[in-house]
Amino acid sequence: MADHNTANAGAPPVDDVLAFEFRGRAGEYFRIWIVNLALSILTLGIFSAWAKVRRERYFHGNTWVAGAPFQYLGEPLPILAGRVVAVILLAAFLLAGQLLPFAQGVVMAIGLFVLPWIVVGALRFRARNAAWSGVAFRFDGSMQEGYLNYLIRYLLVAPSLGLAYPYVRHCQRAYINGEHRFGTTRFTFGGSVAAFYRIYGFAVLALVCCLAGFVAALIALMFLANVFLPAFPPSFAEYAPLPLLYVALLPAWCFLTSRLTNLSFNATRLGDLRFRSTVRAIDLVWLYATNALAIVGSLGLLVPWARIRLARYRAARLQVLAPGSLVAFHAGPGERPGAAGDEVAGFFSLDLSL
Amino acid sequence: MSPVSALLFDDGTTTGRTVLLRFVDGDLSIEDGADVRTVPADQLRVTSRLAGLRRIVWLPDDAQLHCDDGAFVDRLRPQSAFEALLDRLERHPAAVAGAVVTIVAAAAVLLFQALPLAAERIARAIPQAAETRLGEHVLAVLDEAWLARSALPRDERIRLNRLFREFVDTAPDGAAYSLHLRSAGGLANAFALPGGRIVLTDALVGKLEHDEALLAVLAHEIGHVRERHLLRSVLQNSAILLVVGMLAGDPSGASGMLLAAPVFLLNGHYSRAFEQEADAHAHQVLAQRNLSPAWFGYAIGRLAAQEGRGRSAPPDGLQAYLASHPADADRMAAAFQAAQDFPPIERALAERLGAGRDAPRWPAADLVGCWSGWEPMEAEWSRFWTVEFDADGSLQLRFDHVDPNDRLAYSDLESGSWALGADMLVARSRMVFDEAVVEPAYDRLHAYRIEHLDRQLMLYIQSVTGVEYLSERIDCELAGIGIAERTHRDAEE
Numbered sequence: 001m002a003d004h005n006t007a008n009a010g011a012p013p014v015d016d017v018l019a020f021e022f023r024g025r026a027g028e029y030f031r032i033w034i035v036n037l038a039l040s041i042l043t044l045g046i047f048s049a050w051a052k053v054r055r056e057r058y059f060h061g062n063t064w065v066a067g068a069p070f071q072y073l074g075e076p077l078p079i080l081a082g083r084v085v086a087v088i089l090l091a092a093f094l095l096a097g098q099l100l101p102f103a104q105g106v107v108m109a110i111g112l113f114v115l116p117w118i119v120v121g122a123l124r125f126r127a128r129n130a131a132w133s134g135v136a137f138r139f140d141g142s143m144q145e146g147y148l149n150y151l152i153r154y155l156l157v158a159p160s161l162g163l164a165y166p167y168v169r170h171c172q173r174a175y176i177n178g179e180h181r182f183g184t185t186r187f188t189f190g191g192s193v194a195a196f197y198r199i200y201g202f203a204v205l206a207l208v209c210c211l212a213g214f215v216a217a218l219i220a221l222m223f224l225a226n227v228f229l230p231a232f233p234p235s236f237a238e239y240a241p242l243p244l245l246y247v248a249l250l251p252a253w254c255f256l257t258s259r260l261t262n263l264s265f266n267a268t269r270l271g272d273l274r275f276r277s278t279v280r281a282i283d284l285v286w287l288y289a290t291n292a293l294a295i296v297g298s299l300g301l302l303v304p305w306a307r308i309r310l311a312r313y314r315a316a317r318l319q320v321l322a323p324g325s326l327v328a329f330h331a332g333p334g335e336r337p338g339a340a341g342d343e344v345a346g347f348f349s350l351d352l353s354l
Numbered sequence: 355m356s357p358v359s360a361l362l363f364d365d366g367t368t369t370g371r372t373v374l375l376r377f378v379d380g381d382l383s384i385e386d387g388a389d390v391r392t393v394p395a396d397q398l399r400v401t402s403r404l405a406g407l408r409r410i411v412w413l414p415d416d417a418q419l420h421c422d423d424g425a426f427v428d429r430l431r432p433q434s435a436f437e438a439l440l441d442r443l444e445r446h447p448a449a450v451a452g453a454v455v456t457i458v459a460a461a462a463v464l465l466f467q468a469l470p471l472a473a474e475r476i477a478r479a480i481p482q483a484a485e486t487r488l489g490e491h492v493l494a495v496l497d498e499a500w501l502a503r504s505a506l507p508r509d510e511r512i513r514l515n516r517l518f519r520e521f522v523d524t525a526p527d528g529a530a531y532s533l534h535l536r537s538a539g540g541l542a543n544a545f546a547l548p549g550g551r552i553v554l555t556d557a558l559v560g561k562l563e564h565d566e567a568l569l570a571v572l573a574h575e576i577g578h579v580r581e582r583h584l585l586r587s588v589l590q591n592s593a594i595l596l597v598v599g600m601l602a603g604d605p606s607g608a609s610g611m612l613l614a615a616p617v618f619l620l621n622g623h624y625s626r627a628f629e630q631e632a633d634a635h636a637h638q639v640l641a642q643r644n645l646s647p648a649w650f651g652y653a654i655g656r657l658a659a660q661e662g663r664g665r666s667a668p669p670d671g672l673q674a675y676l677a678s679h680p681a682d683a684d685r686m687a688a689a690f691q692a693a694q695d696f697p698p699i700e701r702a703l704a705e706r707l708g709a710g711r712d713a714p715r716w717p718a719a720d721l722v723g724c725w726s727g728w729e730p731m732e733a734e735w736s737r738f739w740t741v742e743f744d745a746d747g748s749l750q751l752r753f754d755h756v757d758p759n760d761r762l763a764y765s766d767l768e769s770g771s772w773a774l775g776a777d778m779l780v781a782r783s784r785m786v787f788d789e790a791v792v793e794p795a796y797d798r799l800h801a802y803r804i805e806h807l808d809r810q811l812m813l814y815i816q817s818v819t820g821v822e823y824l825s826e827r828i829d830c831e832l833a834g835i836g837i838a839e840r841t842h843r844d845a846e847e
Binding site: 038 | 361363366367368369370401404405407408410418420440443444445449450452453454456457460461464589
């Protein structure tokens with residue numbers, strides 16, 4: 001642990017490749033996770049805001065690059081307030097959707113209209129609360145642009161029969177990556193629309209192959225079931241296809257995620273720094289499949305282990321390319337946006353982080 | 355005390371300088387090369403301890419010190435009791451073990467006690483009018499998509515409605531309930547909508563046959579309405595998703611999807627609890643109306659037989675947990691248990707067996723009767739068949755082979771207790787005889803169905819406990835069973 005002092009204080013080597021490294025340990029995180037989960041339950045969820053801060057601090061604080069860790073500066077109270085709003089919104093959304101079937105359209109419309117606000121709020125909160133070496137990130141994207149990218153542009157998708165979808169994703173990525181700052185230094189995004197179309201094209205191909213495999217597997221399974229287990233419990237037939245579908249679609253999904261992640265980083269610059277992400281689909285398939293099996297097999301006890309190894313893999317596959325010496329980044333003045341957007345995003349499982 | 359090294363960020367950039375820190379007399383002294391700066395420790399703000407993470411110390415002028423020596427930072431600025439406790443819990447093996455126990459216990463209490471209770475309270479707080487509107491809307495949607503008008507004769511529909519009104523109107527909330535007869539493409543089903551609309555399909559009316567069995571099913575559906583099961587299951591299912599999402603902490607990604615899988619299992623558990631509640635309600639209401647709860651067991655048995663559910667062994671283990679309804683055998687056993695103070699319904703069924711056919715009648719009191727027919731057989735042989743109704747309620751089908759010269763050649767008692775009607779076995783006509791009779795030797799109620807079509811007898815026997823199920827095709831000629839060309843009344847003439 002002596003090297004970070006010099007690495008951070010002095011000038012890094014010229015043309016350096018600075019590797020990301022995740023130093024979290026599963027055993028250590030397990031204890032943090034289980035104790036915080038128990039406390040969250042005992043306090044009827046109130047403590048979950050503190051638990052979230054500790055989780056984010058653990059993951060940020062164990063992610064190192066250029067000899068220094070990231071830091072998470074979020075405070076529990078704004079997160080708690082955000083969680084209260086999120087629970088109310090989600091409960092209203094679910095209840096309205098199920099109790100008033102005729103109002104479902106209205107509820108969906110309201111949900112869609114609130115979504116961009118949630119997305120932008122989450123981006124601001126996350127960026128603001130992440131720091132490295134004393135300088136925080138910022139997200140400067142305007143709410144108008146947020147509505148353009150997360151509402152208006154979606155209107156193109158249906159009339160174009162989905163053909164506009166990669167374009168919309170490209171605009172969103174350009175918005176997210178291009179509007180982030182580290183201190184006063186802007187990120188820029190140079191990914192082309194064509195690159196998005198290429199990735200989604202191959203992803204659709206992969207999806208078709210996966211679905212064909214799924215149908216074949218299903219037919220084979222039903223056949224075997226009928227031949228060997230005449231008294232097959234009908235409930236099995238009801239529940240088997242869903243997990244099987246997950247398995248079947250996993251490769252296509254991992255292909256898409258890995259390529260999009262790589263493109264997102266590789267086309268982004270921070271000043272004159274570049275990034276190199278080399279996530280591989282096959283690795284993700286292995287990681288997600290074994291993680292899922294471990295989690296289900298351990299009734300959830302291996303969730304921390306799964307998270308740690310995913311974080312370790314992602315960090316190991318990410319590098320910063322510094323052409324010259326790593327120049328100093330300057331912190332900018334700024335206010336602290338509320339946490340509500342971030343919390344709602346977490347609940348609706350939109351992972352929009354860089 | 356030896357100095358501690360730290361990184362100082364004081365110029366608003368990412369460039370830190372290594373400095374040496376000392377804690378002297380309540381003050382932090384920062385040795386930055388030749389400069390030494392002193393800051394009172396109570397003006398410092400620090401991040402709390404978490405595993406071995408690097409700590410941040412904020413100076414009053416927003417400069418930051420990043421320090422790996424947690425113990426030094428703790429001396430500098432002692433953690434609050436809350437933060438110190440958290441940190442100790444996260445390190446203590448006993449606390450970790452306690453956390454596992456807490457989580458398991460809390461999950462059990464939450465999912466099996468707190469959630470259902472909360473859902474029940476909320477459901478009761480929802481105004482009746484809102485529920486009624488919801489039920490109205492759902493029925494309209496179902497009518498549009500799936501249900502058709504009842505094809506029952508008008509008189510039968512009127513009779514059923516009258517039966518239903520007589521049944522519910524004595525209850526204080528009777529006015530809330532209404533019966534809606536529909537046809538659902540041969541599907542035998544009854545279901546309750548929030549607010550009191552109860553839908554009954556033609557096929558169910560046809561299959562249950564006896565009014566008491568119909569009322570038993572209706573009482574079960576009324577139980578669903580009274581306990582607001584539909585609303586409660588909606589509330590519970592929404593809440594489970596929320597809870598699982600929170601427990602998982604991060605509902606995104608593949609692991610989140612997999613963690614949602616147990617929700618299906620819980621849905622089954624809740625829905626079975628509701629079915630049991632509604633069953634108990636049916637037993638209670640039937641008993642209040644002086645009808646035996648065994649009618650509910652009878653109805654379940656009939657429906658199970660029709661759906662072929664009786665074929666398989668009762669589910670156990672995981673399969674029982676996944677099922678949305680309790681096992682038929684358990685439901686019937688519960689109904690017969692509740693019917694202990696009532697006379698057996700088998701007697702009523704047997705009485706009706708006679709009463710339903712016009713002739714010959716036998717005294718209902720002792721249930722002794724005989725019903726017979728004959729059919730000519732090859733050459734001079736004839737066969738005389740007899741159904742005997744014994745005083746204990748059992749029925750026997752007997753075939754007597756008759757030699758015209760000798761009057762009685764031999765008597766051939768067919769196995770078991772069959773039930774047949776005299777007007778049944780008429781050649782080339784399709785006859786269905788469907789009844790439940792008691793088998794006294796085993797004290798079991800059996801559902802029998804004998805179908806005759808063009809010299810083929812189909813015999814179905816199913817015990818109402820739902821376990822055994824037998825179906826057999828009997829070729830009358832191969833089995834030596836002759837078919838009457840005439841009924842016995844014709845023969846008497």
